[in-house]
Amino acid sequence: MTDAASEKRPARGPVPAAAIVRAPLQWRSIEFISDLHLAPETPRTVEAFRCYLAGTDAHAVFILGDLFEVWVGDDARSDAFEATCVQILAQASARLALYFMPGNRDFLVGAALLEAAGMRPLADPTRLDAFGGAWxxxxxxxxxxxxxxxxxxxxxxRSESWQRAFLGRPMTERLAIARQLRDASQRRKQAGEMEGWGDVDVDAAAAWLRAAGAQTMIHGHTHRPGVSELAPSLVRHVLSDWDFDLDPARPRGEALRLDAAGLVRRSVRLPATPHGNAGP
Ligand SMILES: [Mn+2]
Structure with a gap:
């Protein structure tokens, strides 16, 4: 690697120790979802999420971050939109195991929301031991x-001091800051500063897998669903983001399902409503 290239790349820090979750033997199937980016402006995606959770026969659903477009503190959980989401999650967690890993949009989800929704927290990264394998x-x-x-x-x-200071601000200020951060991020993307930006570092991902004693990684965030090899015998599966609002004719949403036979992708569909506005 040249000096110029290494300058652009930060030194790969220490590999984080993975938490471990062991699937109970009675689980026959587990589903992974991420990047739903739920917001008041995405009612169809919220409805698809509601239908998905109500209908899945998986014994556990693991949400791997960015369930919400933005989360500025658990004290918002009783506002109208957030309360609707809590209700959807609580109904699901009453009949299946529901796990939540924070993403870059909803890393401020705290104990109060987890409790209200019946979700169990997942550290990033976590090694899931299930069906004789490790993910x-x-x-x-x-x-x-x-x-x-x-x-x-x-x-x-992600530092405690930043989070304490942020959560100590009034809600209106927090929402304004969140909006500024999102706008700045959008501007960077539009300015084309994201070349080679939006993907995981293959060598670092392989190092995480080796350190955790696993061969398969499952992640979201990049909105580029697919499967690829990181290194010989090390594989990653990238989850789909969800969007049922941008173009209702082309809804997007998947769950990655794991059972004793392995991994399979399943499309999530929004059931047709008798008076739906699906157009001609
Ligand atoms: Mn993300």
């Missing part, structure tokens, strides 16, 4: 090392 679960943003500015920002906002 390493992560949101994925911590591995996007080429985006040096983002990694600096991430280290700051």
């Amino acid at each position: 390493l679960l992560t949101h994925g943003d911590a591995l996007c090392l080429a985006d040096v500015d983002y990694q600096r920002f991430r280290a700051e906002v």
Whole structure:
């Protein structure tokens, strides 16, 4: 690697120790979802999520980050939109195991929301032991090392002091800050500063897998669903983001399902409503 290339790349830090979750033997199937980016402006995606959770026969659903477009503190959980989401989650967690890993949009989800929704917290990364195998679960943003500015920002906002200061501000200020951060991120993307930016560092991802004693990684964040090899015998599966609002004729949403036979992708569909506005 040349000096110029190594300058752009931050030194790969220490590999984080993965938490371990062991699937109970009675689980026959587990589903992974991420990047729903639920917001008041995405009612069809919220409805697809509601139908998906109500209908799945999986014994456990693991949400791997960015369930919400933005989360500025658990004290918002009783507002109208957030309360609707809590109700959807609580109904599901009453009949299946529901796990939540924070993403870069909803890392401020706290104990109060988890409790209200019946969700169990997942550390990033977590190794899931199930059906005789091991899967390493992560949101994925911590591995996007080429985006040096983002990694600096991430280290700051994940610190206890930043979070304490942020959560101590009035709700209106928090929402304004969140909006500014999102706009700045949009501007960077539009300015084309994201070349080679939006993907995980393959070598770092392989190092995480080796350290965790797993061969398969499951992550979201990049919105580029698919499967690819990281290194010989090391594989990653990237989850789909969900969007049922941008173009209702082309809804997008998947769950990645794991059972004793392995992994399979399943499309999520929004059931047709008798008076729906699906158009001609
Ligand atoms: Mn993300």
